[in-house]
Amino acid sequence: MRADARRNRDRILEAARDAVAERGADAPMELIARRAGVGVGTLYRRFPDRDTLLAALAEQYVHELMDALDHAVAAEPDAWSAIRAFVVYSVDKGRGAIAAALAGTSAPQARQALVRRLDELVRLAQADGAMRPDVGTDDLMELLNVFACHPDVIPKRFLPLMLDGLDRR
């Protein structure tokens, strides 16, 4: 693989990440190409179709989250703080839409590793009495998945919590 080809591949992935985060999984290929400073031809040569591109994106994304989680665990004093830091980071990055794309495309093994890791933390945090016991790892993953991009399921599950959050304490 020629050096320029590799460079372009990276740029495309980066541009795709931003584009997908902003406009959802069906962001125009042309937009992605333009942002990457590349012709559409190049984009298609590297990723024959949108699914291939999304799959690559998903894989990269899971790895980023994994790193973020490790980092949070190292930097925070306890499990619950680490979880919070991790969630805040993930949502802040505004990568919700990518998570959604990921949900479709999947990157099964990597994702599972992430879930397992997070699960340990949740158990710990709950054992510490720092985290509500009625919320699980799945909820957190769903939180990440849907927070930014599947608005219609948020209310059902999270509105009550949100309202509690609004209550004076």
Next chain:
Amino acid sequence: MRADARRNRDRILEAARDAVAERGADAPMELIARRAGVGVGTLYRRFPDRDTLLAALAEQYVHELMDALDHAVAAEPDAWSAIRAFVVYSVDKGRGAIAAALAGTSAPQARQALVRRLDELVRLAQADGAMRPDVGTDDLMELLNVFACHPDVIPKRFLPLMLDGLDRR
């Protein structure tokens, strides 16, 4: 206006409400017509263009909210409970997307009345010490507006509250 015409008008409005709630302000006119059990021709005869339709929808929507608010005030024991009930109702109805459409089209006078009414309640609830003082009517309106359809602004403003909600108390 002939009886069948009026009936169709109502059906269209109803179908549009659902369609917009599900698919956003740019739900296909054809879909709306089909759901209303009506030909596109009929839809266009009644509402010359999408804006007209959305405007009608917005107006109806504000009135619904107004009613809901009145009802909540009558049924709940205090201001804060009424606000909660109102918010829950509004979001539950899944009409977030309509609110968004409304934000664009507007129905200024009706909307203002709603805001004023809600504002009284908020002051009351805060005076009671039942509601966090650092959240205002505008926040509530924004909550309604964006909760379901403008996912990218939720995190900035509401994530912290959400997390507090997750904390064991």
Next chain:
DNA sequence: TATAACCGGAAGCCGACATTCCGCTTAGGA
């Protein structure tokens, strides 16, 4: 310097929607 790999973007294709138009149907008054 030769050449195989790579690049950009114009061109063509396609599907999804908006909007129009007109021949048929029907509500409702005389």
Next chain:
DNA sequence: TCCTAAGCGGAATGTCGGCTTCCGGTTATA
């Protein structure tokens, strides 16, 4: 009951945005 203006459906047409292909020109690298 009959008449007719009001109303109806949905095929047809036009537009637009995005996908994908293709090829003449460019460039990395041996």
